[in-house]
Amino acid sequence: MDQHDLGELSASETARQVRSGELRPIEVIDAAIARIEARNPSLNALVYTNFEHARQVALDLERRMASGEDIGTLAGVPTAMKDLFGEYPRWPATLGGIPMLRDRLAEATSLYPARMEHAGAIMIGTTNSPTLGFRGTCDNELFGPTRNPFDTDFNSGGSSGGSAAAVADGLLPVAGANDGGGSAGIEAAWCGVYGFQPSRGLIVGVAGAEGSGQLAPYTHESLVARTVEDAALVLGALTRAGQASVPESGASTDWLMQTRRPVTGMRIGLSMDLGIFPVDSRIAELVKQAAIVFETLGARVKVIDFALPHSQQEISSMWCQLMGARMLATAEGLAQTGIDLLGDDNPLPAPVRSWIERARGMSLAEMHAASAMRTSIRQTFEATFRDVDLVLAPTVGSFPVRNAVRGLTLGPDDVEAEAVDPLIGWALSYLTNFTGHPVAFVPAGNWDDVPIGMQLIGGRGGDGDVLAASAAFELARPWISRYHIPRRRPLDRMPA
Template sequence: MSLSDITELSTAAAIADAVKSGEVSPVEVIDATIQRIEQRNPSLSAVTYQDYAGARQAARQLEKAIIKGEPTGSLAGVPVLMKDLFGFKPGWPASCGLVSVLRDNLATGWSMFPQRMEAAGAIVLGQTNSPVFGFRGTTDNKTVGPTRNPFDLTRNSGGSSGGSAAAVADGLVPLAGATDGGGSIRIPAAWCGVVGFQPSAGRIPFIARPNAFAISCYLYEGPITRTVKDAALAMTALQGADVRDPSSLSVDADFQQALVQGVKGKRIGFTPDFGIFPVELKIKELVTSAVNTFANAGAIVENIHIGFDYSQSELSALWSRITAIGVYNTLEELKNKGRDLRSLCPDELPDSMMRWVDAVPSYTFQQLSEDQKIRTRIYDRFTALFETYDYIVAPTLAAMPVLNSTDGETQGPCKINGETVDPLIGWCMTYLTNYTGNPSASVPAGLVDGLPVGLMVIGRRHDDAGVMSAIAAFESERPWEGIYRIPEGRSLDRP
């Protein structure tokens, strides 16, 4: 096959089928992927580390296995990227979001995403960009700068898995790994017009050491893809129990059956703003229209009142407090290992993050207890809604993609519709499921002024297959593959 023919294989499913059938060799696929990354990444800043030699070696080994007729995995030959934050592969950088003095901090163990991707036959080529410690809904840092949105290079890709989302939207790879502690899978998926699947807590094991119970807010690994079918392939490969994760689920979901299950007769509760978020009017109008797609697929769609007892500013502050504890502990662990980031690179630790982190030692037991009670009330409210509804649907985000900054400090908006929001995460309606553990996904609802808008589907806890069914039905009724002509035709020059 020619290079252009290989490039046309734009989905993980198509590549795996072509590789397993012998239509194309995995070596050809990897060579074409490397060429595309080298051509397009300089203007995008999505890929921050490349292991081309290792990828080519893995491709040659897979090619030999195919020639011998040996079994191959479901993702045989599929090129993938992983996020440089909570993603670990032995010998690769573990830089906590491109902290310069940690670029030589090499991982000694595996996280779930690369390990299970490779077990399924995929080939991991490199790592993608992230903000420092993932402590914001945009992707930018002082080491490599912002990851640009493939739909408009002057705008941000979202975060904190912006490098992964931009790489998939731009066609560098069909599948990339992401992590999500407040929406970091779904936020960039919404801004980059791709599928971001955040599983239930425990669906994909998350290994935390030395403290297995350290993850206070639910932190997830998950895939970013262009199609729901690819998301189902990825989730099938990534799920499965692991005794090292105390919350790991022992029963797998049937994601392949979910693709054809449909939503006929399902009850969907729609909210344009969860009753507390200011949402840009164009987003609200588009998603309110798009939700009728589920009715066309046979679902019953009703407007719902969420009834939270807290304002959006109170809930976003809760996220910052809880997340800051994890950052504080990591900084202390690094300091004990001789890498005191506060002294070595204070300019790389954003003030917007450190004001929360520096407050952690002053937290009282009463404050920590009250924060968990707030989470409990949110959890109880979701649980009550899911007694009536199979899914909750809403806009993924309250704001359109923001312009990139030049100082490594790109953040979200400070105001929406005249109401003040926290530029770190206050415009992201995603963090609610990080409080509760419910599965959630963002899919493209359409474009506003040439930029993607995401629609978010939330399901009952552990009903990951149900969420996959819902987004598959949405994609079938309202396909979005045509939007990728915009990034495909973009300029390759840096703005």
């Protein structure tokens, strides 16, 4: 089996063949390394690799297998973590390509690599992200943009763009994708992969066990994968028994079993705009077709009125303001270690610095207004889920944007002739960062070879419902064959 054949294996099948002895871990890793060396230079998905480490871990797995040890449910599966609050000892940690952090090395191991290695997966490097995750595209001054595997003139989306591009292009079967603003969804939609954002507290996220009263958007430890089964397998590794941080998360579940549940009788509410967002008509058409698929599977689909009391401009501005406060806290924490991100000689991207300064001057009245807006969003969700089990909606309102000069790629500033904030306002996927509901980001189809995504939002603790519906749709409309499009892309296109 050559490197391309191995690259088309799912994580589940890779682990099965490794555990059965049909494949050696070192074979899997050497094939992944060959694919990365051949394909990543024209994609810029991985910004740091440690092949020596990966080979050593693979050989160690072989020794453990020979001694009869249980090597885990993800044995031999290559993966990578996101270069944003993802840490591995002595690996670079640049917080999304901040130039002054290019030589900063991590000391600890963050959650994603720790739990994935516990399950037998092999860390091979880190993936690209925008600075501090503060935009829905993947670009930064240090590393430049991550290109979309379906058309490298365009961006992968963000902030987990490097992870999604690597998975879509077959470099890795699964990758990490922490999420503070729809960041497992935007790039999943644009790169045609499956993203999963769990219920608040199901996995202790990058900000720890977040309380329900916190002001900043919830940050989730998330993932991107090619298949729902792979996502369920990774979710099992990341949650582990008894590891949920808050009671509402609905923990201690066999996630693979959830993917085999039928959706007969499931109540699905269809919203093409979540009440406030402009959506490209071609995207809306494919999501409507997906709703029909669910009806053929026995679900009860109805159009719902998602009555949010605020405009998309107001909510995106509130997200930016609260993320500014989180970024300010990050900068102040680094200042205590002698790293001054806010100094005049260490310029951050203009939107990052602008919103940090706005957060620094935020009044109590502004904090109260943001908290009240956030509460109203959650109340709208809770009212909606009294009548439905899932909400089906587009993930983003626009098609991928073209890559700009290094560090300057932004989203669209209008959709269907309606003005939107180019940082995040064109995405429908970040509202759950205010509410904590679980959501899957599912490939809905392609329009002229360009992927289009939809989201399946579950009720509180409804991660199993989300997985079940995702798996049923995947079985009815499999998307795995679409990856032949990036596989045939030219490899001589270098990132900007």
